[in-house]
Every structure is written in C-alpha cells, then in structure tokens.
Amino acid sequence: MPDAPYRDARLPARRRVEDLLSRLTTDEKIALLHQHAPAVPRLGLAAHTTGTEALHGVSWLGPATSFPQAVGLGATWDRALLRRVGEAVATEVRAFHERPAAPGRARIGLNVWAPVVNPLRHPLWGRNEEGYAEDPSLTADLAAAYTGGLRGDHPVHWRTAPTLKHFLGYNNETDRTTSSSDLPPRVLHEYELPCYRGPVEAGAVAAVMPSYNLVNGRPAHLTPYLKEELRQWKNGADLLVCSDAEAPSNLVAAQRWSADHAEAHAAALRAGVDSFTDHGTDSPVTTARLTEALRRGLVTEADIDAAVGRQLLMRINCGELDPELDPYAGTGQDVIGCEAHRGLARQAARQAVVLLRNEGGLLPLPADGTLAVLGPLGDDVLRDWYSGSLLHRTTLLDALRERLGADRVLHADGLDRIALRSAATGRYLSAAPDGTLAVSAEHVGEHEGFAVQDWGHGVTTLQAHDGRYLTKDGYGLLAATADHPDEWVVQETFRLERGEDGRVRLRHLGSGHWVALAAGSDALTTYASSREQAEPFTVRTVSAGAERAAALAAAAGTVVVVVGNDPHVNGRETEDRPDLALPPQQEEVLRAARAANPRTVLALVSSYPYAHERARADVAAVLWTAHGGQEGGAALADVLLGDHNPSGRLPQTWYRADQPLPGLLDYDIITARSTYLYLDEEPLHPFGHGLSYTEFRYGALTAAVDGDHALAELTVANRGPRAGAEVVQLYGRAHDAPVATPLRRLVGFERIELAPGEERRVAFRVPLAALGRFDPGHGRWTVDPGRYTLAAGASSADLRAAAELALTGPAAPPRPGLAGPIAARDFDEAAGVRLVERSREGGEAVAGGGPTPARLVFRAVDFGDGATRVELTAAREGAGPAAVELHLAGAVTRIEVPATGGRYAWTAVRADLAAPAKGVHELRIVLRGALRLAEAAFG
Incomplete structure (x- = not known):
C-alpha cells in the first residue's frame, strides 16, 4: 500500500499510527503485544x-565493545562521557541490527533495555553494579546523558529507543517477586x-520497564503510578511500557x-x-491469554489500540517504515569494537577509578624497582551478567608487564593449592588437558593441584592447573x-564441608x-542427593597462597594487592x-603482603562497596574501581603509574562494618536515616569522595536568588604539580x-579540567525547587521559606565553601482537617506501618499488625472552628482485638475496629x-492490632 497515509513520512508519526491501527485486524494487533511480534507482510x-540489552555495551549478541559496569560509569560523574558511551553502544546496536535475521526470527531490535535508574539505596543489593x-x-x-547518546541527535529518527529499568522501588533480590516496597509519599x-522523571523530561527515553516487586501492596506491573505519574510528565504520554521477563505470569504464579x-x-x-515479555519466543501463550481477556470483556479494543499504538510509534521513530530517510540505517559492521570505541572504553575505565586513600604519596608508583601484583583479580578480567562478550581482555598484570x-x-x-584424595579409591583427583576429571592419580603432580578461591560465606570455586574452573557439564x-x-x-561454585572425620565433602x-x-x-558426578552419599576427600595443601604472596611482597619494592x-x-x-x-581469604593475602612490605597498595575491583576498615587503617594507598570491561586492567595501570590522574568519585556511601544498615526491604530512607542524605554518622567513605594526585583549592562561595533560581559561584584552583x-x-x-529534610542534598556538580596553576570560576544555577520537598498534606511540591545553606566541596563530607540564602514567600499552609477525609497514607512521619493497596483497582492505605503498634504523624492539621467527631474508614480480615487511637x-x-471480613471490606467507624x-x-x-486504615474524616 504505497499510497497509504502510514507510508507517508511527511505526516506526523501519530497520524501514521492511527492509519496503521485502522488497517490491522484485532488478531494482528494482539499478536503485536508480545515481545516477539510477528511480521504483517x-x-x-x-x-x-x-x-536488546545495552547496559554498558551490547550484551548476549556476540563480541562487542565492553565499557565499565554502570556503577563505574556513575563514578565518573561525567555527563559528556556518558553521552559518548551511549552513542558508541547505540552505534554497535545499529550494526547488529543490520545483520540478517536468523530464520523465523526478527532482526536485532532497536528497543534497548538500558539504563537502570534504580537509586543505589542499599549497598547489599545484588544488582548494585547496574545502577549509577x-x-x-x-x-x-x-541517565539523561546516556539515553541522549542512545537516542541520537536527529530531530525525527532515533538511533535506538532506550528503556528505563525498573519502575519502581526495586533494590532487593531477596523475595523480589513477592516482597512489597513501601514508598511513603515523600520517599x-x-x-x-526523580530518577525516572529527569531522563524522561530530557526527551530521550522511549520506554520504561516495571519491576518484579510490589509497590505499596500492589504488583509494580499494575501500579497506578504508570498512568498517574509516568505518563503525566513532559514527554511521558507516549512511553512504551515493556514488562520484565515472566512478570505477567508472576501475577498468577508467584x-x-x-x-x-x-x-x-x-x-x-x-x-x-504495552509489551508482554513472557514465555520466551512462545508468543501464542500470551496472545491466547489476551484474546481470552478481550472475549470476556476484561479489556476493550481501545485498550489494545492504545498499547499497540505506542509500539508502532516507537518503531516509526526508529525508522522502520522509512529506511531511505533513516540517517542511522546501513551502519557498517566495522564500528563494532572499532579503535574509537576501544579508546572511549579505556577513557571511561580510567575515569571510573576512585582514589580512596593515598597517605604519604605512595601513588603514583615509582618509575623504577620491582612491583608485585598479588591477589586473585590481578591477572583476570571479570564480566557480569550484562557485560556481553569481550573482544579482548587486558588484565592489570598484562598492562603493567607491557609497560614496565x-x-x-x-x-x-x-590462592591455596590443594589436592583431593578420594576415600573410596585412595587416589587423587586429576585434570586431563581436555578438562576431563578423574580420581585416578597415585601421586600429586601439576595436574592434581587445584586453586581454591574462597568468595566468602563458604562459597568457593576450584581451578585446575591451567586456570579453567571446575563445572558441571550437561551430563552432571x-x-x-x-x-x-x-x-x-x-x-x-561449591561448598567444601568438613565433617567430624576430618574429611571434606563437596556440595x-x-x-x-x-x-x-x-x-x-x-x-x-553431581547426582548425590544427600551428604551421606557424597564422596569424602582428604585435603592436602600443596602450597599456601598467603605464604607465596608474602614471599613475593618481601622481594618487591612496591606491592599492589588486587581483590x-x-x-x-x-x-x-x-x-x-x-x-x-x-x-577472609582476600583479607589474609592483604595482611600477609602488608606485613612483608609496608609499601602496599590495595586495589578493590568490585561491583559494590566493602567495609574495609582494617585495610584503610593499615594500607597507605587504596583505590576502587568497578569491573572496568575490556580496558579495565589497562586503565587501572594508567592510574597506578600516574599516566592518568584519578578523578573518579564515589557514587554511593561506603559504610563501616559496625554501622547498622537499614533492612534490605526498608525503603523509607527518611525514617531509617539512610543514604548520605540522612546519615547522621561518619561513614567509611562518604558519597562523592575521591582523591587526586594534585591539590585543588576552593575560594569563597557567593550565592543569590534570581527569580526561581539560586545562583552560586566560586573559584577553584589547581595548586598542585599535575593537571587533573x-x-x-x-x-x-x-x-x-517543619519536617525532617536531608542533611545535605546534591543540587549541582561540574567536572572541570585544570592545568597546574590554573583556576576557573564555576557557576551553578539551581532551581529553587531543588531545595524543596513534597508536601503530603496538599499533594504538591513546596519550598519552605527560611534559611538555606549552599555548600561546595570535593565530597558530601568535604565541603570547603558555604553561603546562606534566605528564601521568602508563603509557608505551606496547615493540612485541612475539615475540608475532606485525611488519607492515612499521606502522613508526615510513620513507624511500624506498612503501605498497602486500598482495593485491587487503585488507592492506598496503611496497615498495622506488626510486633509494635503502627504510628502515624500528621504535623499540622487545621481543624478550623472545631472538630468533635471522627469517621474512620477501616478494614479487618481476622478476629481479635484491634483499635485505632487518635492523639x-x-x-x-480510642476506637475499637470490628472485623469486616476482608482486606477490602471497608467500613465506616464513627x-x-x-x-x-x-x-x-x-x-x-x-x-x-492487625487492621487497615484508609482515611479519617473529622467534623
């Protein structure tokens, strides 16, 4: 249909979508709702x-440029760099897209599932590496910078269509499909x-993926915030919503x-x-369910049209119907892993390195003498689940040997080397050159020694003499x-469990x-179902890793321990x-090296923070970097040798071991006093911390109000010997x-390059709204009148210049107490409360029933000429005493609440x-007691 309106590139994209929808049959439209949508020839x-996974490089499709983990990109604090990385990743996605499709499959899609914008609220979150x-x-x-690079600069056509993950309140893997994240209004x-709103309103986001968890008692894939918030923002109306894998089925299953x-x-x-990611490529399962839903009247044709329309709009924006006009079409294969992308990967990995400590100027390393590289990560480059296939690996050891x-x-x-002797045969486990394992050796030689890597908590890996890991093959x-x-x-991974007989069983x-x-x-085999059936082994230590490390440390001029x-x-x-x-094994190597040589540097290569107080107190120089992708080893060598002056800054707080962390499922950072925003105690390393090989001086800060912005300026000078x-x-x-607000809150940052002796004036233009808070009593953002401090510095705890502002204007009025019901979930403060769904369709309430009474605080409520009575909307499933107290x-x-027969069986109690x-x-x-409260009305 060459003359059909949907083929006319001169028409607005929405008009083209409307025409396409009118030509599709109902069955064709339903088929488009699955992740793997068929062709409509x-x-x-x-x-x-x-x-298409594109978190820090193209994943799962074959060799591609691998950039540092997202948390490492976050450590760069560099918007321009993130945009360039996004451009490089999107360009390689386009190259993969140009490859012919596999038989019966679509070409590689241009809807990319990146970035992850869940804030790194809790350092124990298993996916810490994925956030910024x-x-x-x-x-x-x-995220706005990265998605800007993924989207591209063309005013009409998108290079790729970025997807923000995971909406909403997702920072736990434990019970992630069944736990509910309580998000009070202010949190x-x-x-x-704001993590989502910023990039969406910047105009480079095409889609959002909901999270697996529940939010305030309701599955995130059903949250009203998709419509009430996300699609109400600037650029939000046409956002595609892609389900996470198997999440639609989880609504019934888990x-x-x-x-x-x-x-x-x-x-x-x-x-x-709008798009159902479920049952892999088996789309008929999903389409049958949606067809049944339509037949039963659970959805309408208009619901289907709205979802399909958003999909078609994204596809048109990515040039599918106008390949001759698409500036990104025909991207060649030579861009994958090209020299420019390799150089960018190295730059990103360099900037991701954070210098945490450098007492006595131990770093950069001296140009002469011997260097010992110790630890299990010194000669390795590790990938994560979303790293993709590396085109090449440069370890720190390789890079240093090449240079020095x-x-x-x-x-x-x-690592310790051990030999495992079978109790049944008396022979040792041996690894053949092809990797075959057999309990066959009479004596211990090279092939009978296995390196034991203790990753903590009894989880170990075993490596044969050639470095390959013991694994279970397809036959067990x-x-x-x-x-x-x-x-x-x-x-x-294995657990080596020692029994009372002194022998070890492997789980x-x-x-x-x-x-x-x-x-x-x-x-x-790995078929034994019980410990009693396991083969007992006698363990013989062939060599002790810490002893070998100490011997090398003593022989070297300087030591770098990489863990x-x-x-x-x-x-x-x-x-x-x-x-x-x-x-513990890594701690032991570090202690042994430090005892043998005080000139010891600790290099932490990790996806998350560690509480390394002992190392910080005992080791003169400490660096941290996330896993840096293909160029991580070379980049770390650049920093150690002084070819790159470190400029990374911590993107999250590093806590001390003795600091109590909030519960992993406690999302109320205000009440928990967590994250750098509310933390009252001094952490191990503060948010924003990072040192340099040069010295920066800060001048006085000036601040003034200019309309709805605050203007702040200061001079920063490089008074050291190096550019940085x-x-x-x-x-x-x-x-x-009038309520608890952050002790400090980032309202601006600028990354500046200064030559030795150079100084620069740095200016910030801060919206006054950035100093405000959400007012639950009126459901809106407010900026309180009063005194404010703006402070500039090198970290959240190293603030070197400050200025005060006095903001005028009306204060937020008291919460109306008589104009209508007060929603229980709109509290100012709370303790022991769970946020729950008011009904299956919408609304929220609060619930008690925990080990301590649940408490809600509403700070200033205006009861006007007087209130003498109250009507509570409450519900109770069970029996037993339950009451609400109004102070x-x-x-x-005190008001007794009767049993109502169900969580949604609301009743008025007067x-x-x-x-x-x-x-x-x-x-x-x-x-x-165990009850739910939706609202309280006074009169």
Whole structure:
C-alpha cells in the first residue's frame, strides 16, 4: 500500500499510527503485544522484538565493545562521557541490527533495555553494579546523558529507543517477586520518581520497564503510578511500557494476585503495560491469554489500540517504515569494537577509578624497582551478567608487564593449592588437558593441584592447573572446562564441608546436590542427593597462597594487592549480599603482603562497596574501581603509574562494618536515616569522595536568588604539580523546614579540567525547587521559606565553601482537617506501618499488625472552628482485638475496629472525640492490632 497515509513520512508519526491501527485486524494487533511480534507482510511490517540489552555495551549478541559496569560509569560523574558511551553502544546496536535475521526470527531490535535508574539505596543489593548512584539527581543526570547518546541527535529518527529499568522501588533480590516496597509519599516523590522523571523530561527515553516487586501492596506491573505519574510528565504520554521477563505470569504464579492469566494480562494492559515479555519466543501463550481477556470483556479494543499504538510509534521513530530517510540505517559492521570505541572504553575505565586513600604519596608508583601484583583479580578480567562478550581482555598484570617489562613485575594470585584424595579409591583427583576429571592419580603432580578461591560465606570455586574452573557439564559430570562462572545458574561454585572425620565433602551449589563417584567409574558426578552419599576427600595443601604472596611482597619494592568480587558469585541478579565484608581469604593475602612490605597498595575491583576498615587503617594507598570491561586492567595501570590522574568519585556511601544498615526491604530512607542524605554518622567513605594526585583549592562561595533560581559561584584552583580533573559538588540544606529534610542534598556538580596553576570560576544555577520537598498534606511540591545553606566541596563530607540564602514567600499552609477525609497514607512521619493497596483497582492505605503498634504523624492539621467527631474508614480480615487511637488536642480517643471480613471490606467507624479539636494541631494515629486504615474524616 504505497499510497497509504502510514507510508507517508511527511505526516506526523501519530497520524501514521492511527492509519496503521485502522488497517490491522484485532488478531494482528494482539499478536503485536508480545515481545516477539510477528511480521504483517500485507502492511509491510517486519517481525519485531523489544529488548536488546545495552547496559554498558551490547550484551548476549556476540563480541562487542565492553565499557565499565554502570556503577563505574556513575563514578565518573561525567555527563559528556556518558553521552559518548551511549552513542558508541547505540552505534554497535545499529550494526547488529543490520545483520540478517536468523530464520523465523526478527532482526536485532532497536528497543534497548538500558539504563537502570534504580537509586543505589542499599549497598547489599545484588544488582548494585547496574545502577549509577545513590543520589536521585546524579542518577537522573547520568541517565539523561546516556539515553541522549542512545537516542541520537536527529530531530525525527532515533538511533535506538532506550528503556528505563525498573519502575519502581526495586533494590532487593531477596523475595523480589513477592516482597512489597513501601514508598511513603515523600520517599516516592523526593527519592524514587526523580530518577525516572529527569531522563524522561530530557526527551530521550522511549520506554520504561516495571519491576518484579510490589509497590505499596500492589504488583509494580499494575501500579497506578504508570498512568498517574509516568505518563503525566513532559514527554511521558507516549512511553512504551515493556514488562520484565515472566512478570505477567508472576501475577498468577508467584504473586497470586489474579485468579487466572487472562485476568492478569488484562489488568496489566489496563494499567499501562504495552509489551508482554513472557514465555520466551512462545508468543501464542500470551496472545491466547489476551484474546481470552478481550472475549470476556476484561479489556476493550481501545485498550489494545492504545498499547499497540505506542509500539508502532516507537518503531516509526526508529525508522522502520522509512529506511531511505533513516540517517542511522546501513551502519557498517566495522564500528563494532572499532579503535574509537576501544579508546572511549579505556577513557571511561580510567575515569571510573576512585582514589580512596593515598597517605604519604605512595601513588603514583615509582618509575623504577620491582612491583608485585598479588591477589586473585590481578591477572583476570571479570564480566557480569550484562557485560556481553569481550573482544579482548587486558588484565592489570598484562598492562603493567607491557609497560614496565615482565622481569620487573612479579605475580601471585594468593590462592591455596590443594589436592583431593578420594576415600573410596585412595587416589587423587586429576585434570586431563581436555578438562576431563578423574580420581585416578597415585601421586600429586601439576595436574592434581587445584586453586581454591574462597568468595566468602563458604562459597568457593576450584581451578585446575591451567586456570579453567571446575563445572558441571550437561551430563552432571564434573569437568575443568569453564573459563569463568558465567551462567544464569552458576555451575562453578561449591561448598567444601568438613565433617567430624576430618574429611571434606563437596556440595555443588548450582544444583544443590553433592559430588560423588560415578558408579563403576573414576569420574565425579553431581547426582548425590544427600551428604551421606557424597564422596569424602582428604585435603592436602600443596602450597599456601598467603605464604607465596608474602614471599613475593618481601622481594618487591612496591606491592599492589588486587581483590574484590566475581559479579556472578555472592551478589548478583537474584542474590543479595549477606554483608559488606571482604572474603577472609582476600583479607589474609592483604595482611600477609602488608606485613612483608609496608609499601602496599590495595586495589578493590568490585561491583559494590566493602567495609574495609582494617585495610584503610593499615594500607597507605587504596583505590576502587568497578569491573572496568575490556580496558579495565589497562586503565587501572594508567592510574597506578600516574599516566592518568584519578578523578573518579564515589557514587554511593561506603559504610563501616559496625554501622547498622537499614533492612534490605526498608525503603523509607527518611525514617531509617539512610543514604548520605540522612546519615547522621561518619561513614567509611562518604558519597562523592575521591582523591587526586594534585591539590585543588576552593575560594569563597557567593550565592543569590534570581527569580526561581539560586545562583552560586566560586573559584577553584589547581595548586598542585599535575593537571587533573576536579568534580565540584554543590549541596543544599534547609534549616527551617517543619519536617525532617536531608542533611545535605546534591543540587549541582561540574567536572572541570585544570592545568597546574590554573583556576576557573564555576557557576551553578539551581532551581529553587531543588531545595524543596513534597508536601503530603496538599499533594504538591513546596519550598519552605527560611534559611538555606549552599555548600561546595570535593565530597558530601568535604565541603570547603558555604553561603546562606534566605528564601521568602508563603509557608505551606496547615493540612485541612475539615475540608475532606485525611488519607492515612499521606502522613508526615510513620513507624511500624506498612503501605498497602486500598482495593485491587487503585488507592492506598496503611496497615498495622506488626510486633509494635503502627504510628502515624500528621504535623499540622487545621481543624478550623472545631472538630468533635471522627469517621474512620477501616478494614479487618481476622478476629481479635484491634483499635485505632487518635492523639489530638491533648486527649486520646480510642476506637475499637470490628472485623469486616476482608482486606477490602471497608467500613465506616464513627466516634466522638475525647476532646474537641480547634485550630491547628498535630495529629497522631496509633494502630493497635492487625487492621487497615484508609482515611479519617473529622467534623
């Protein structure tokens, strides 16, 4: 249909979508709702797939340029760099898109599932590596930059269509499909939503993916915030919403929210989900459910049209119908891993390195003498689940030897070598050159020694003499054939359990089974279902890793100990970390090296923070970098040798081991006093911290109000001997707010390059709204009048210049107490409260019933000429005593709440107040017992 309106590139994209929708049959439209949408040949629509992973490089499609992990990109605090990385990743996605499709499949899709903008609220979150920062403003700025690069600069056509993940309140892997994240109004509007709103309003976001968890009692894939917030923002109306994998089925399976899948899919579609990622490529399962939902009247044709229309709009924006006009069409394969992208990867990895400590100027390393590189990560480059296939690997050891010469750089991994002797046969486990394992050796030689890597908490990996890992093959046999742990279910981890007989049994953690001798064979299987069936081994230590490390440290002029995590082990998607500790084996190597040589540098290469107080106190120089992709080793060498002056800054707080962390499921950062925004204590390393090889001086800060902005300026000078980059950070604080507000809040930052002796004037233009807060009493943002401090410095705890502002204007009025019901969920403060759904369709309430009474505080409520009675809207499922106490006007009104028969069986409970309330009062509500409260109306 060459003359059809949808073919006319001169028409507005929405007009073209309307025409296409009118030509599609209902069955064709429903088919387009699955992730793997079929072609519609009669209309010239090709098969289409949503979801190409592009978090820090193209993933899962073959070799591509690999950039540092997202948390490492966050450590650069560099908007321009993030945009360039986004451009490079999108260009390589386009190259993959140009490849012919596999038979029966669509070409690689241009809808990319990146970036992750969940704020890094909790350092134990298993997916910490995927986010940018703990701060919502920094997260939003970097996400806007990255999506800007992914989208491209063309006014009409998009290079790729970025997707923000994961909406909303998602920072736990533990019970992630069944746990509910409680987001009080202030936490929602001040901390969570800004991470999404910033990049969406910047205009480079095409889609959003909901999270697996529930939010305030309701599955995130059904949250009203998709429509009430996300699609109300500037540039938000046409956002595509792509479900996370298997999440639509979870509504019935794990979450038990819906009675059947047709009902669940209908609810998701009505809530705003447009693309269903479920059952892999088996789209008929999803289309049958949606067809059934339409037949039963659970959704309408208009619901389907709205979802399909957003999909078609994205496809048109990416040039599908106008390849001759698409400036990105025909991208050649030579861009994948090109020299420019390799150079950018190295620059990003350099800027991701954070110098945490450098006492006595131990770094950069001296130009002469010998250097010992110790630790398990010194000669390795590790990938995470979203890293993709590396085109090449440069380890730190390789880079240093290339620069300094192999004879000057010593190396030991610090791992113990052990031999395992079978109790049944008396022979030793041996690894053949092809990786075959057999309990067959009479004596211990090279092939019988296995390196044991303790990753902490009893989780170990075993490597044969050639470095390959022991793994379970497809037949359940053990073999030394894996390059690294690298599957959704890791097959390379074991637990070595010593029994009372002194012998060790191996438990294979991927399968949960035990290692035993195969029947009639000297091979090992993972089929034993119990410890009693496991083969006992006598363990013989062939060599002690810490002793070898100490010997090399003593022989070297300077030592670099490289430790950290494997992103597939003890903290990753589906698995949170248990604590902040370094693995004991790594601590032992570090202690041994430091005892042998005081000139010891600690290089932490990890996806998340560690509580390394002992190392900080004892080691003169400490660096941290996230896993840096293909150029990570070279970049770290550049920093150690002084070829690059470190400029990375921590994107999240590093806590001390003795600091109590909030619960992993406690999302109320205000009440928990967590993140740098509210933390009252001194952490191990503060948010924004990072040192340099040069010295930056800050001049006086001036600040003034200019309309609806605050203007702040200061001079920053490089008074040291080297050129370097400083990240000038500006923080704001309110002194007279009527509720708890952040102790410091990032309101601006600039990364500046200064030559020795150079100084520069740095100016910030800060919207006054950035100093405000959300007012639950009126459901709006407000900026309180009063005193504010703006402070500039090198970190959130190193503020070197400050100025005060006095903001005038009307204060937020008291909350109206008589104009209508007070919603229970709109509290100013709370403790022991759960936020829950008011009904299956919408609304929110609060619930008590925990070990302590639930308490709500409403700070200033105006009861006018007086209130003498109250009507509560409450619900109770069970029996037993339950009551609501109103602490108001110096009196306590206790109201018994009867059982109502269900969580949604709301009833009105009326009572006279113990004392009349007149004028403005603080209202405190206490929930005693298991009950739900939706609102309180006074009269």
